[in-house]
Amino acid sequence: MALYTIELCGRLADRACAALTLELDAASCSVADLRAALAAAHPSLAADMANARVRACVDEVIVKDTFMVAAGQAIAFFPPVSGG
Amino acid sequence: MSARVDVTLADAPFDPGAELSAFCMNAAGDGAVVSFVGLTRGQTGDGAEVATLTLESYRGVTLASMRAIADDAAARFAVGAIRVIHRAGTMQPGEPIVFVAASSPHRRVAFEAADYLMDRLKTEAIFWKREDGVDGARWIEPTDDDARDRARWE
Numbered sequence: 001m002a003l004y005t006i007e008l009c010g011r012l013a014d015r016a017c018a019a020l021t022l023e024l025d026a027a028s029c030s031v032a033d034l035r036a037a038l039a040a041a042h043p044s045l046a047a048d049m050a051n052a053r054v055r056a057c058v059d060e061v062i063v064k065d066t067f068m069v070a071a072g073q074a075i076a077f078f079p080p081v082s083g084g
Numbered sequence: 085m086s087a088r089v090d091v092t093l094a095d096a097p098f099d100p101g102a103e104l105s106a107f108c109m110n111a112a113g114d115g116a117v118v119s120f121v122g123l124t125r126g127q128t129g130d131g132a133e134v135a136t137l138t139l140e141s142y143r144g145v146t147l148a149s150m151r152a153i154a155d156d157a158a159a160r161f162a163v164g165a166i167r168v169i170h171r172a173g174t175m176q177p178g179e180p181i182v183f184v185a186a187s188s189p190h191r192r193v194a195f196e197a198a199d200y201l202m203d204r205l206k207t208e209a210i211f212w213k214r215e216d217g218v219d220g221a222r223w224i225e226p227t228d229d230d231a232r233d234r235a236r237w238e
Contacts, residue, residue: 009142010212011223060144076142080225083139083170083209084122084182084202 002027002071006038008045010079012054015044024071031056032065034075053080087158088165093147095173100183107167111187114164118194119185120202126177132217134177140212141172149210153201161197163188168201170209200237207234 004022008015022037029037034056039046048054055062057076058069069075088110092098100121111117124137154168169183182205186197206226213224 007142010140010214014221014223057142057145060148062145074143078142078210079212079223081208081210082206082213082224082226083211084206 001025004034004069004071004075006034007074007076009076010081012045012048012077012079015042015048028068028070030065031058031063031067031069034069035065038077048077048079054078087163089151089154089158090165090167091147091150091154092169093141093150094169094171097175097179098169098171098183100169100180103167103169103183104185107165107185107187111165114187114194115189116191116194117185117187118191118198119183120198121180122182122202124175124177124179124181128215128217128222132219134215134217136174136176136216137181138174138214138216139170139172139181140214142210146172146210149208150205153204153208156204157186157197157201160200161186161188161193162190163193163197166197166201168205170205170211172211203230203233203237206230 001023007019024037035049039049055078057078059074104119108117126134128134150168150170154166158166164187167185171181184198184201186194188194207230215222
């Protein structure tokens, strides 16, 4: 089993909590796999995990759904941003 | 000639007047300076009172996103200098939240660069904005108007 720590930013933290951990069989998986696992474990996040406007960030770089992420990397999900 | 670009992510209040004075001192020779200051609103769009505004940021990604926007502005416009300051953390109504300034030999270029910086900061800088009021908390996302403003520069 491999442990993935995931940070949730902005309003996503209201739906679950600011950081959560996910235990998966594989030591690495795609961002798409991670979205599916997160949605299954936390149904309140399912709609956001299916939303392409919610982006993934791994080790401080915004990545696509095909990106392979390893347990232990800094993973975060970003809802639409709003500065100014 | 490459423009001077200075970007700050501020976690405490800043003085836009002092920032503008400092920017003008360094812009000597350019002839035109345009600046913009955004202030925290005391009311939401529907008139409810806002007690505080909180801007959440994320590690190095927020500052990197601000830098990328400022660098793009420097590459796109014939500016001598660009300054961007953006607050993070919890703010009271009336407090400055963002400051941008651009200097150029020509005023229209300076106006455009400041306009461009703000349109992109509103829609692309990595921040999440939450209004806390008596009725509870509300997350703010960019509006369709913000997206249209951003699209003008495509």
